[in-house]
Amino acid sequence: MERRRFIKNIGLGSAGLISLTSGTWNDRRKKVTILHTNDTHSHIDPFPLNHSKYPGQGGVERRKMLIDQIREQEKNVLLLDAGDVFQGTPFFNVHGGVIELKLMSAMGYDAATMGNHDFDGGMDGFLNALPHANFPFLCANYDFRRTVLAGKTKPYQIFKKSGIKIGVFGLGVELDGLVSRELYKETRYLDPIKNGQMWASFLRHEEGCQLVVCLSHLGYEARLNDFSDKVLATETEDIDLIIGGHTHTFMEKAETWKNKAGKSVLINQVGWAGLMLGRVDFFFNDKDELDTVSLSNVNNNYCLV
Amino acid sequence: MKSVFFSGLFLVLGSCTSASYTDYDSQNTTLDSTYNSNELEELIEPYRVEVNQQMNSIIGFTDSALTAFKPESPLGNFVADILFDYVMKKQTRPFPDLKAENIMVMLNFGGLRAPINAGEITIGSVFELMPFDNTLEIVRLDSTGFMQLMDYLYQSHGQPVSNARFELTESKRKALISNQEVDLKQPIYVCTSDYLAGGGDKMDFLKNAKIKWNSGILLRTIFIDYIRRINQIDPVQIDGRMKISR
Numbered sequence: 001m002e003r004r005r006f007i008k009n010i011g012l013g014s015a016g017l018i019s020l021t022s023g024t025w026n027d028r029r030k031k032v033t034i035l036h037t038n039d040t041h042s043h044i045d046p047f048p049l050n051h052s053k054y055p056g057q058g059g060v061e062r063r064k065m066l067i068d069q070i071r072e073q074e075k076n077v078l079l080l081d082a083g084d085v086f087q088g089t090p091f092f093n094v095h096g097g098v099i100e101l102k103l104m105s106a107m108g109y110d111a112a113t114m115g116n117h118d119f120d121g122g123m124d125g126f127l128n129a130l131p132h133a134n135f136p137f138l139c140a141n142y143d144f145r146r147t148v149l150a151g152k153t154k155p156y157q158i159f160k161k162s163g164i165k166i167g168v169f170g171l172g173v174e175l176d177g178l179v180s181r182e183l184y185k186e187t188r189y190l191d192p193i194k195n196g197q198m199w200a201s202f203l204r205h206e207e208g209c210q211l212v213v214c215l216s217h218l219g220y221e222a223r224l225n226d227f228s229d230k231v232l233a234t235e236t237e238d239i240d241l242i243i244g245g246h247t248h249t250f251m252e253k254a255e256t257w258k259n260k261a262g263k264s265v266l267i268n269q270v271g272w273a274g275l276m277l278g279r280v281d282f283f284f285n286d287k288d289e290l291d292t293v294s295l296s297n298v299n300n301n302y303c304l305v
Numbered sequence: 306m307k308s309v310f311f312s313g314l315f316l317v318l319g320s321c322t323s324a325s326y327t328d329y330d331s332q333n334t335t336l337d338s339t340y341n342s343n344e345l346e347e348l349i350e351p352y353r354v355e356v357n358q359q360m361n362s363i364i365g366f367t368d369s370a371l372t373a374f375k376p377e378s379p380l381g382n383f384v385a386d387i388l389f390d391y392v393m394k395k396q397t398r399p400f401p402d403l404k405a406e407n408i409m410v411m412l413n414f415g416g417l418r419a420p421i422n423a424g425e426i427t428i429g430s431v432f433e434l435m436p437f438d439n440t441l442e443i444v445r446l447d448s449t450g451f452m453q454l455m456d457y458l459y460q461s462h463g464q465p466v467s468n469a470r471f472e473l474t475e476s477k478r479k480a481l482i483s484n485q486e487v488d489l490k491q492p493i494y495v496c497t498s499d500y501l502a503g504g505g506d507k508m509d510f511l512k513n514a515k516i517k518w519n520s521g522i523l524l525r526t527i528f529i530d531y532i533r534r535i536n537q538i539d540p541v542q543i544d545g546r547m548k549i550s551r
Binding site: 042270 | 325326327334338339340341344345353355359360370420423424429432499503506507
């Protein structure tokens with residue numbers, strides 16, 4: 001106990017020093033910026049000017065420009081995608097998804113999950129395009145062991161930004177009834193709620209992640225199946241943010257739900273076709289951390305500034 | 306110096322329970338013309354050249370945009386009517402008893418991926434409308450299957466159909482095929498995509514049907530051929546073929 005208090009005091013002292021040199025309270029708060037897309041569906045160019053709904057909107061150039069701007073302003077940025085990268089313009093029909101993954105790599109995506117349309121080129125089609133992605137595909141509830149994608153995806157990835165550990169994992173929608181069997185072959189579907197809970201707990205408690213993000217292609221609301229982001233949010237714990245997809249739901253900003261343990265969980269989704277860029281900033285505040293008297297708070301706020 | 310000291314401290318403290326964030330902010334941004342650059346064009350260009358070569362060929366023209374919405378829409382009627390026209394014009398019939406009086410077309414709104422915009426229609430427009438390599442399939446339904454089809458149409462707020470009219474309420478199921486009352490003692494043929502015939506979008510009543518025939522012809526090819534032949538698309542009307550009230 002004594003030692004703990006001692007270290008805390010050192011921490012406080014150091015924090016004081018830092019605050020003297022770095023200015024305001026706000027400057028000392030650590031911030032993790034999550035940027036995200038979903039259901040971009042091979043939309044590389046903006047919609048044509050005669051498009052009936054989104055004339056002139058979207059396009060990868062604009063997305064990259066905004067991402068680059070934010071990266072200049074923010075230190076700790078993660079760029080994520082919640083699936084359905086493929087299918088929707090002739091780019092996919094002609095090139096099989098190669099250019100989509102090359103562009104995501106050029107924009108600096110950190111991770112993505114697979115949507116149902118990412119199976120549209122078959123397992124071989126995805127496998128052939130995959131070398132053009134310099135980021136991992138995270139799939140925690142597709143068992144690919146009996147397919148050519150065995151070992152090509154992983155359930156989760158941990159990122160460290162200014163010492164904050166961020167665990168990201170991916171959940172996909174049930175393929176039966178949505179994708180032809182010839183395309184997904186021997187892929188086994190695993191319960192997304194059970195598996196989501198398992199990986200979220202693992203990331204939070206075993207790996208000690210301060211932020212747990214789920215890339216979900218389950219859909220905001222259940223349509224023809226039983227699972228959705230709302231169900232995932234309310235029936236699990238240990239997830240901080242669900243980045244959704246599949247239902248092409250446009251949201252202005254993330255919304256807050258209460259998880260199984262009564263804690264906040266955010267859901268955010270940005271429509272489709274790369275028309276929007278989603279953003280959630282998380283702040284790690286040392287005042288709050290000291291109140292909770294957790295050693296990791298010292299790490300968050302003093303060791304790792 | 307500071308950072309060395311602090312990371313040392315981190316090591317001493319070792320494994321610690323995880324704290325979480327204390328506050329958040331969220332704002333999504335629409336990517337409109339405020340944001341522009343052409344940094345990626347060099348990467349895209351060679352791919353674009355090949356796509357354009359294949360896609361920019363003009364096959365027809367429409368004065369008004371064809372859009373899709375439930376329960377009935379110009380785009381849904383347009384594509385479903387093209388498939389009905391295709392099946393009726395075919396020289397050979399896969400089933401000897403198949404005729405206008407016992408066949409209808411049904412697709413799914415989810416499969417129509419883009420509107421056809423006003424102006425020139427290119428091969429690319431049809432690819433965007435129907436990017437999937439789905440083929441035309443005909444499924445034979447018995448009366449149980451057809452009742453399930455009507456339940457599905459009611460529950461899913463309507464789907465694109467042709468050569469059929471539906472009036473559906475919670476308690477009432479009324480269907481006409483070729484403007485005649487449906488004879489439930491006879492089989493009814495449903496012309497659709499192989500995706501839906503295989504139970505896509507949870508159309509289990511199509512999946513469970515025992516008798517099916519696949520044409521092997523891409524729906525997209527049928528659309529492209531039709532638009533080429535007609536060239537100038539007349540405005541497509543909503544004619545009340547799908548009436549659903551709750």
